[in-house]
Amino acid sequence: MRAIFSRRNHIKRITKKPVLLFLLVLFIGSLLFYPLVTDDSPWPEGSSYGNTDILQANYESWKSKLRSQGDDGKLVLSLTPIRGLSKKLLPARGGSSLNLFDGNLDVVVDGLPPWRAF
Secondary structure, three states: OHHHHHHHHHHHHHHHHHHHHHHHHHHHHHHHHHHHHOOOOOOOOOOOOOOHHHHHHHHHHHHHHHHHOOOOOEEEEEEOOOOOOOOOOOOOEEEEEEEOOOOOEEEEEEOOOOOOOO
């Protein structure tokens, strides 16, 4: 019984070596050949990453495209308490509107208690 157990462990050690060697060769090969199959920059052509001039040009292009489609460029969010996140539920309700063209933020909230500062 002891000889069989010892032999199984020896077989497991022998089969692990080629698998580990294969994975090591695959990993090193991928490191060596990665620069050959990709370009130098991980960012797409025309990306605004790190370049404020391209970012500004892309933003202006996006704004003009939105305006030509007749969009008013407002992001509207409703404001209500969330039971799982709010410690105390207040009867306050409201809404906010962020104008994506000029950066104006309008917030209207009704039902806040007058004795507290928010």
